[in-house]
Amino acid sequence: MTQPITEENLQKTVEQVVQSMKVTDIHTHLYAPVFGDILLWGFDELVTYHYLKAETMRWVDISYDQYWQMSKVEQADLIWQTLFVENTPYSEACRGVLTTLQRLGLDVKSRDVQTYREYFESKKLEDYVRQVFDLAGLKCAVMTNDPFNPQERTVWLDKIKQAKAEVDPRFRAALRLDVLLCSWEQSWDLLRQWGFDVTHDLNERTIEEVQRFLREWIRIMDPVYMAVSLPFDFQLPEESARAQLIESCILPVSRETNVPFALMVGVKRQLNPGLKDAGDGVGKMDISSIDYLCSQYPHNKFLVTLLARENQHELAVLARKFRNLLPFGCWWFLNNPSLIEEITSMRLELLGNSVILQHSDARVLDQLIYKWDHSRKIIAQILTRKYRDVMATGWVLTEAEIRRDVEKLMGGNLWSFLERKL
Ligand code: RAT
Ligand code: ZN
Numbered sequence: 001m002t003q004p005i006t007e008e009n010l011q012k013t014v015e016q017v018v019q020s021m022k023v024t025d026i027h028t029h030l031y032a033p034v035f036g037d038i039l040l041w042g043f044d045e046l047v048t049y050h051y052l053k054a055e056t057m058r059w060v061d062i063s064y065d066q067y068w069q070m071s072k073v074e075q076a077d078l079i080w081q082t083l084f085v086e087n088t089p090y091s092e093a094c095r096g097v098l099t100t101l102q103r104l105g106l107d108v109k110s111r112d113v114q115t116y117r118e119y120f121e122s123k124k125l126e127d128y129v130r131q132v133f134d135l136a137g138l139k140c141a142v143m144t145n146d147p148f149n150p151q152e153r154t155v156w157l158d159k160i161k162q163a164k165a166e167v168d169p170r171f172r173a174a175l176r177l178d179v180l181l182c183s184w185e186q187s188w189d190l191l192r193q194w195g196f197d198v199t200h201d202l203n204e205r206t207i208e209e210v211q212r213f214l215r216e217w218i219r220i221m222d223p224v225y226m227a228v229s230l231p232f233d234f235q236l237p238e239e240s241a242r243a244q245l246i247e248s249c250i251l252p253v254s255r256e257t258n259v260p261f262a263l264m265v266g267v268k269r270q271l272n273p274g275l276k277d278a279g280d281g282v283g284k285m286d287i288s289s290i291d292y293l294c295s296q297y298p299h300n301k302f303l304v305t306l307l308a309r310e311n312q313h314e315l316a317v318l319a320r321k322f323r324n325l326l327p328f329g330c331w332w333f334l335n336n337p338s339l340i341e342e343i344t345s346m347r348l349e350l351l352g353n354s355v356i357l358q359h360s361d362a363r364v365l366d367q368l369i370y371k372w373d374h375s376r377k378i379i380a381q382i383l384t385r386k387y388r389d390v391m392a393t394g395w396v397l398t399e400a401e402i403r404r405d406v407e408k409l410m411g412g413n414l415w416s417f418l419e420r421k422l
Contacts, residue, residue, distance in 0.1 A: 005397045011384045017402050018380040022139040023372065024411025026224075026328055027264075027305070027359040029144050030368070032171035033125050035155050041128065041365035042120035043113070046100060047076040049364060050278040051093035056082045057275060064274035080113055092336045096370035103135055103369045129365065133170060136368035137376075139411070141360075142172045142224050147217045148179035148190065156220050173221035174262070177228045177250070180210070184241035202244050210249040218257050224418070225303055226254060227262035232283025232308065234265050236292050255300050258418065263290070264331060266307025282333055284308040287318060294322035299422050303414075305331045305359075312343050316350040326417045328356035335361060335371070340378050348386055357409045379409070 005013055031039040056079045057067070067075065083094050102108050106116055123131075133141075146152055160167060167173065180187045188206070191198045196213050198206040214226070236243055246261075254261045271281035285306060293302055302325050306315050312334075319325045327347065330340045340358070347355045357379055360371035383406070387397060408416075 002398050002400060005387070005391070005399060005402070007388075007391065010387055010391070013399055014384045014387060014402060014406075015380045017399065017406050018376050018383065018410075020137065021403075021406050021410050022137055024139055024414055025141040025360050025362070025368070025372075026303075026356055026411060026414055027144070027174070027227075027262075027331075027361055028141045028368070029361065029363040030141050030171065030365055031143055031152075032168035033129060034159060034165070034168065035152065038151055039125075039365060040363060041125070041132075042123075043116045044072050044076040045364040046097050046366050047079050048072060049093060049367070050276075052079050052083060052097075054275060054278040055091055055093065057278070059083075059086070064276075068276065077113070084111070092374070096367060096374070099370035099373050100366050103373060104131075104366075129170070132365050132368055136360075136372045138170070138368060138372070140170050140172055141362075141368070142174050144176045144227070145173045145221055145223065146176045146179065147221075148187065161220055173223040175214075175217055175221055175223040175226045175259070177226055180213075181228050181242045181245050181250075182230070184245065202241060202248070207248045210245065211253050214249060214253045215257070218253070218259055223259055224414070225260045225262045226250060227264065227303075229264045229267055230285075232266045232268055232285045234285060234289060236289040251297055251300050255297075258301075260301035260303050260326075260418065262303035262305075262328075263293075264305050264307070265290075266311065266331075282307045284310045287311060287314045290315070290318060290325070294318065294325045298322075298324060300324060301417060301420075301422060302326070303328055303356075303417075305329045307331050307333060309334060309339060309343075313346065316347050316355075319351055319355070323420075324422050326354075326356065326413060327351070328414075329359035329361075331359075332361060335375075337374065337378055340375060341382065344379060344382050345385075348382065353405050353408045354413065355409065356411060356413050379406075 033039060053067075053075075057064070059082050060067075060078065067078075070078065083089055083091070084097075089095060089098060098108050101116060104119070106119060145156075147156070159165060184200075188198050188200050191209070191213055196209040198209045218226075236246065250261055253259075265285045266282055268281035268283045270279050272279040285308065290302070290304060293300070304315060304325060305328050306312065315327050319327050330343050334340070334343060344357055347357070358375045360368055360375075362368045362371055383402075387402065391397060
């Protein structure tokens, strides 16, 4: 273990370390089994992933409405026929389905959808979660928890809070605040119905009460962070309810409770509403809003991922300036091999080890398998190149040092960021 790494064993060692590292997946849309059927899994869910719906709708000659009227199984059959039978499935989302089936031990060349369905039907969810976590090499997955979602709320308030039950420790919460921040027109009234003394006008009392709402949900969920997905035209400072809620409510509570604020910026919401959950696009954001947050709130911690490729370099440069900013992952449309390669290389060159390289964004449990499989391969290749360059100077490395680096890059930095005093 402390033997120096040689030119000959470098690649193999890095691959082994990256392959075997148990990761913290900092952003997913998965749920612990206690949440019931909002945890998606199985063949039909895999194949009807919204990334694949968008790809299918480029080919088929049916209206969006006709598509949405189909049952889940019919949708899956159409997607399979269109993308896997009539075309070669090499888009990243298609290949992901194949990697998943293969790693589960299914015969991909049979193209036998019936057998695939039967395989999942024979599974018990509890065992299957364990199997997927093992195959994906996960220590824990951070969920996306919306206190405004009625189904989720009920589980938190009835099952977890009342029974004083622990959420499955493999799943950690993230308090997602899109509804509070981006739909104040509706959310203030819901808060009022839930007993918070708020008005539409963001006066002093309302601000105190929104803070109380946040503290209460932090107590209930014990989240790793509070998060919001923001549109590409997000600006701060600005005269809007959203900006005021961030500065007057989120940031003070985030600082006081040491629950960082995660900003995911760059969506063009519902660019094509006919596609529903597959209808969002991407736009370049003005990074000066993140400058503003990091410099004006030096005692707050920010986790940031941006959706536009064009924003990636300036985000890495900004992180060099502010230790309260931790960039993470290659998000959504960036979670493709060519872009992971580019963004990850650049981040390592500008930030060394002080970044979280990847998250899965899995919406379907089984996707953990392929998302981490594909990312690990690219991360190992890039790190091998980086270590080779360092070794070319005469620098000597050990396996323990490689393990230390990879642990930080694949989630460890999240936990040290949470504990760090600023
Ligand atoms: O990647 C996705 O599945 C997107 O639809 C979004 O959920 C995005 O990741 C988000 O968290 O808003
Ligand atoms: Zn997401």
